Structures are given as structure tokens and as C-alpha cells.
Amino acid sequence: MTVLSYLIPISLxxxxxxxxxxxYTVRSDQYDDPEGDARRxxxxxxxxxxxx
Amino acid sequence: xxxxxxHQTAVCPGCVAAPSEAVDTAPTEARLAISLPxxxxxxxxxxxxxxxxxxxxxxxxxxxxxxxxALVEADPDLRAVDLVPVCEALGYxxxxxxxxxxxxxxxxxxxxxLLLRLAVAGFASMNVMLLSISVWSGASDATRDMFHWIxxxxxxxxxxxxxxxxxxxxxxxxxxxxxxxxxxxxLALLLALVTSLWETSLSGEHAYFDAALxxxxxxLAGRYLDHxxxxxxxxxxxxxxxxxxxxxxxxxxxxxxxxxxxxDLKIGDLIRVRPGGRMPVDGEIVEGRSELDRxxxxxxxxxxxxxxxxxxxxxxxxxxxxxTLRATAVGEETSLHRMADLVAIAESGRSRYTSLADSxxxxxxxxxxxxxxxxxxxxxxxxxxxxxxxxxxxxxxIITCPCALGLAVPAVTTxxxxxxFRAGLLVKHATALxxxxxxxxxxxxxxxxxxxxxxxxxxxxxxxxxxxxxxxxLAEGSAHPLAQSLSRAARAAGVTPVAVTDLREVPGxxTEARLAGRQVRLGRGAWVGATASTTQTTTWLDxxxxxxxxxxxADSLRPGAAAAVxxxxxxxxxxxxxxxxxxxxxxxxxxxxxxxxxxAEALPEQKATYVQDLTQAGHKVLMVGDGLNDTAALAGAHVxxxxxxxxxxxxxxSDIVLLGQDLAPIAEACGVARRATRRxxxxxxxxxxxxxxxxxxxIAGLATPLIAALAMSTSSITVSLNALRLR
Numbered sequence: 156m157t158v159l160s161y162l163i164p165i166s167l168x169x170x171x172x173x174x175x176x177x178x179y180t181v182r183s184d185q186y187d188d189p190e191g192d193a194r195r196x197x198x199x200x201x202x203x204x205x206x207x
Numbered sequence: 208x209x210x211x212x213x214h215q216t217a218v219c220p221g222c223v224a225a226p227s228e229a230v231d232t233a234p235t236e237a238r239l240a241i242s243l244p245x246x247x248x249x250x251x252x253x254x255x256x257x258x259x260x261x262x263x264x265x266x267x268x269x270x271x272x273x274x275x276x277a278l279v280e281a282d283p284d285l286r287a288v289d290l291v292p293v294c295e296a297l298g299y300x301x302x303x304x305x306x307x308x309x310x311x312x313x314x315x316x317x318x319x320x321l322l323l324r325l326a327v328a329g330f331a332s333m334n335v336m337l338l339s340i341s342v343w344s345g346a347s348d349a350t351r352d353m354f355h356w357i358x359x360x361x362x363x364x365x366x367x368x369x370x371x372x373x374x375x376x377x378x379x380x381x382x383x384x385x386x387x388x389x390x391x392x393x394l395a396l397l398l399a400l401v402t403s404l405w406e407t408s409l410s411g412e413h414a415y416f417d418a419a420l421x422x423x424x425x426x427l428a429g430r431y432l433d434h435x436x437x438x439x440x441x442x443x444x445x446x447x448x449x450x451x452x453x454x455x456x457x458x459x460x461x462x463x464x465x466x467x468x469x470x471d472l473k474i475g476d477l478i479r480v481r482p483g484g485r486m487p488v489d490g491e492i493v494e495g496r497s498e499l500d501r502x503x504x505x506x507x508x509x510x511x512x513x514x515x516x517x518x519x520x521x522x523x524x525x526x527x528x529x530x531t532l533r534a535t536a537v538g539e540e541t542s543l544h545r546m547a548d549l550v551a552i553a554e555s556g557r558s559r560y561t562s563l564a565d566s567x568x569x570x571x572x573x574x575x576x577x578x579x580x581x582x583x584x585x586x587x588x589x590x591x592x593x594x595x596x597x598x599x600x601x602x603x604x605i606i607t608c609p610c611a612l613g614l615a616v617p618a619v620t621t622x623x624x625x626x627x628f629r630a631g632l633l634v635k636h637a638t639a640l641x642x643x644x645x646x647x648x649x650x651x652x653x654x655x656x657x658x659x660x661x662x663x664x665x666x667x668x669x670x671x672x673x674x675x676x677x678x679x680x681l682a683e684g685s686a687h688p689l690a691q692s693l694s695r696a697a698r699a700a701g702v703t704p705v706a707v708t709d710l711r712e713v714p715g716x717x718t719e720a721r722l723a724g725r726q727v728r729l730g731r732g733a734w735v736g737a738t739a740s741t742t743q744t745t746t747w748l749d750x751x752x753x754x755x756x757x758x759x760x761a762d763s764l765r766p767g768a769a770a771a772v773x774x775x776x777x778x779x780x781x782x783x784x785x786x787x788x789x790x791x792x793x794x795x796x797x798x799x800x801x802x803x804x805x806x807a808e809a810l811p812e813q814k815a816t817y818v819q820d821l822t823q824a825g826h827k828v829l830m831v832g833d834g835l836n837d838t839a840a841l842a843g844a845h846v847x848x849x850x851x852x853x854x855x856x857x858x859x860x861s862d863i864v865l866l867g868q869d870l871a872p873i874a875e876a877c878g879v880a881r882r883a884t885r886r887x888x889x890x891x892x893x894x895x896x897x898x899x900x901x902x903x904x905x906i907a908g909l910a911t912p913l914i915a916a917l918a919m920s921t922s923s924i925t926v927s928l929n930a931l932r933l934r
Contacts, residue, residue: 159350159353163338163357166334166337167334167357167361170330170331170333170334171330173330174326174327174330177326177330178323178326181319181322181323181326186322187271187273188271188272188273188274189273190272190273191252191270191271191272191273194248194249194252194272195249195252197249198249198252198253200253
């Protein structure tokens, strides 16, 4: 059962990472325009470098 | 997308609803919003953003495709009006939006808060479920205890954080001495946590940590769905309001026009109203002649003459010439606002409606409390073991907990509202669908609702070719709706205008010109010397050689009006027509649509009483109207619909807003509402069946956390899937 001593922390850390990632996306307004964001990937305007 | 507006709201959450004055007094940059109803793809986004960013003074422009809106950060002197032509030059329909009216929905704080709590409950329940499944599949002794302790460590903070909306609601209900759905929820969460912790500390076998978390998760999902449906409707409704920018032109001491906000107008101000503009205040005309369209206020289709000395009310539309008013009442004092007070009185009747969810909760909340208390007392008397009795009481509460009930209504209303939105109907009120399903009588307003508010020539064939070509020549000299309609109809009939000289418009009367030495006129009867009086909308053509010729108009039907009326009648509903217009016009329309019961020349109060009388006779009335004279009736009816072209006050008073021109979706809405209500009832039945199976097990002490989890998840998923059938 020693396997549990690192599997459980791993599962908690992964879950926590998912949660933190989700909170980050909510906080940075990433769900405000789902339709537009889905289309924007088709744009090649800022493909070479990020928007300044 | 909210970046441009967020700064304004982030400073102080309390200022979210009220546009902050600080922005107006010391502007360092302007935040502008433009509605772009026709954009639909990536090419549109790029074109609009590139076009707007190229305008000098624009700092950043971003298009939001979901809201079909562009938000622009710009230098303070740039105005949204200046950007509209830029978008139109690119080939996109564009309208200016009042950024102040939009700020409330810029950041949906409540929605974001619910979403975060939902996320915490979701991630925590995934982790705890992982541990619980190992317990159910055979972990024992020290391993089981360790798993329970870890679960407890995750569950306690997660439930305390995520369940806050329930604690608040339950506490508010208890303080008011009532029971609502949230009271048993909170009790179940509390009991589950306490007994599980107790069990864990005694190395017990059953712990309900996973149940407490999935319960929170499912219930929050229902709350979030509910919130999102309403937030979407609210933001769309706000956009309609923001399309009417409250702006007026005030004349300063030098007689120059200065653009000001309507809110800044004061009594005694001189205000210029251009042709096509709406009166911002009540006032008296001091200069200019024109005609006024009062249909939104009274339902009359005949324009009335406006000349110096005449009183005008806010909301009337100036048709032909520029007018100068002296304001006699502004803001809350205008007749427009006083009429809105009628609405407040009528509305109290509607708040008495109890939704299906509320009536279910009324039955349910005391029921589960009694059941679980009985289980506790029974088992305590049977075993004299507090631990067993408490465990069983907790199991009963958890299993009966209204997961499915909490999802049953929001899932259905979300699906139904989404479907109606695609059909062009915006459901604003939470219980509007349930009320719409009960409707048996439909009362329509005429002007602007069943009719499009644009006149159509009816006796084109009565005029000779020469008369028509002269009429066309004269009509093209004016922007008056009747003249426009006449020239459209004549052009469509292949008529070409005859050459006239000295063509000029006499505001308020008509147009005149010279043709072969004769004075020819097109306009009001009294002006051209016509004697016959008519009740129909008529313009007269004076050929300069004796009796003038009448050109008669009728209001054109709104698209889908005939289809909507016949579909409603086929569905067994009693369709009626109540209008403020003259009897002849109303009778004509009623006959065209096959409506048997109609009332003409109804005053606003009479419309409201008409609806009230029907209600008292036991009918459930759906009122469809657009004008200020309909607002009291709209608010007093069981449920109400207004078109997007309606006055703001009418839209606010109604439960559902019709976004397009077409009236046909109204009939569909009634059908969807009936099906939605049936689904809600079905969902209640499904939830009850699960309870009937699981509750005896719980009371008998046979329920395990596994059974609780299964019952909860399957019932929640079944009701959600059942709701999705409506799409």
C-alpha cells in the first residue's frame, strides 16, 4: 500500500491544478465570447507573434 | 471582451449598476459600444477590428461575436456616432449603443461567482469520489479510515465555500419564518458532514462526504443554468434599451444646437427636435410646423398637426419639419413616466403567481423534514442508539434531497428559452413560460403590433396615369411616411415622375410645386381644399383644376400577423383586438385577420380594465402590445409579449420580447411553453419515482453511500436528458 502515499498526493495535485487553471480562465474573461474565440483561431493575423 | 468596460466597474462593485459620474467629468478615454447585428464569422471580426483600429483616436477595438458587439477604447473626444459610418462603409449594419446602459451586464459578477463555486464543488467531488469508490470496492480498516479522513479534509472547506448561496437563502427564509427548498438542502449538508465526521472518528463504515459534494455540485449546476438563462435575457433586453441613446439637442443662448444627454434637460430649456426624432420631454412648440406620430402613445395611426402653441408629450415622433420646444416637464415628471406608474400598480397582481418549483417546494420541504425526524425518532426508540438513529436520519435527508428537483425546472427553462431565442423570442421573466402555457385568451394591440406602423396605399388603381406621375413627383419632395409609401408604391407600379418646378415642402401640410403654370399640391385635406372628411388615413392630390383626389392608406400588416392569429385560433385560443385607433381602421383590420371581438378607441385605462375584466371572468390573458397606452394592460395581463420596436416602458412591462419583425413565433411560443410545462411536471414525477424507491431503503436503514450516490446521479442525469428533448 506504499503506492498510495504518492498516488493520493498526485491525484490531489492534479485536481488542484485543474481547479486553479479553471479559476484563471474565469478570472481572465475567457468565457465572455465563446463563439468569437472559436472563430478567431481561423485568423492568421497574430500567428507569428502575440499581439503587442 | 469586457476589458474596455471592466475598469469602470472594477473600481467599486456598488457602482456597477449606476454609470459613474467620474468618467464623465474627467475623461481620459472613452469606452464606446457599437451593435453589429449582422456579423457572423472570422472575416467579419477581422474586417471590423481592422477598420475600427485604423480610425484616428481609436486605441483598441475588440469584437464580441457572441454578443454581436464591438467595444472600443478611444480618445475622449471620439463618439460612437463617428464610428457607425466606418462599420457601415465596411458593409456591416451598425448601431450606436449607450455604454452607460450596458455597464450592468459588462461583467456578470453573480454568474462568475456561481461558476467558481460550481468548479470548486466539481473538482472536489471528483477527488472525493475517487476515494469513495476505493472504499466501496473494498478498502478496509486503516486504509478506509485514511481515505475518509482525506475526504473530510477536502469536503469541509469545499462545501463551506461552495454552498454559500444555499446558506444565505436558507437563513433568509428562516429569518422570515418560512421554509424553502434551501432549508432541507442545508440541513442535509450539515447532517451529512456531522454524522460522516463522527463515523470517521469512530472508524465507521459509512461516510457521506461524496454525497454532500455531489449534492452541492448538482444543485449549483441547476442554479447556474437558471442564472445564465436570465442573465442572457437581461443582457439582450439591456441591449435593446441601449440602442436608444438618450440624447437631445438643446439651443443655447446664441441659438446654437448643443448635444446634451436627456437627463441634463431642465424645465424651460429650448430643445430642437429634428424630423424623425422622438420628443425627449413634455413641452410646448415655440417654433416650426410639422406632423406628429402619436401611435406609440395612443395607438392612433393618423398623424396630428404640430404648430406653435401646441402641447407635445415625450415619446411622440416628429415627422416632417424641425420643431423647437420649450420643456414643461422633464424626466420623471413627463407623461411617459407617469404612465409607467400605472404599470407598478398593475404588476402587483402578477407577483402572486407561484411557480411550479415553488409549489413543489411547499409540498416537499415540510415533507422531508417530517420524514427524517420520524425516522430518527423511530430508530432511536427502537435501538436507543443515537449514532444509528442520526445516521439513518441523515441518509433519509440526503436521499430525498432535491437534486433532481433543483435541476428539473432550470434545465427545462434553459432548453425552452434557448429554443425560443433561436425563433426570435426573448424570455425575460423566470415564470413567463409556465404562465404562457396556461393562456386561453390572446389580446392584441393594433398599431405597431399587428400592423407594421408603415402605411400602404390602397386605392392606387383609382388614379389615372397622369395623376400618379404628378403625385410621385410631389411625393418625392418629402420624407413624410405617407409620401415615402406613395412614391414606393408608384415606383413599383412602373410610374415615372412628371417634371415639376419649384418643388418645396411645407412642413405640417404637404408638398407643392408648379406644373405648366398651375399650382399643384399633395398633402392635408384642409390645405388643398378638400371637403370630404374620412376616417381613414388620406392624403389629397390637388391638380390645380378643381376637386382634389383622395389617396387612401391603410396600415400594412406585420409579417406573420395573419399566420400567428390563425395558428392561435387553431390552438383553441380566443383572439381579441383592442386598439386606441378609430373604429373604421380597427374593424377593417379585424376583418382582414378574422378576429371577431374587437374594441376601438380604447384609452390606456380601458385597455387595462378590459384585460382585468377578462382575468376576473377566469380567463388567462396573453397581452401583445407595443405602445405606452398598452403598458398597463401588459403589466396586468397573466403574461405579456411586446415587439422589440416597442417603447422602452412597454418592453420593461412585458415578460417576453419579440426580437424580429415576424409575429409568427408567438404561436410557436405558446406550444413550446405548453411542452416545457409538461416536461417540468414529468421531471417532478421522475424525481418522485426515484424517491419512492430509495426512501424506504433509507428508512429501513439499508441505504449505503453507494445507493445514495447512484440515486442522486441517475435522477439528476435523467431529468437533464428529459429537458434536452425540448431543444
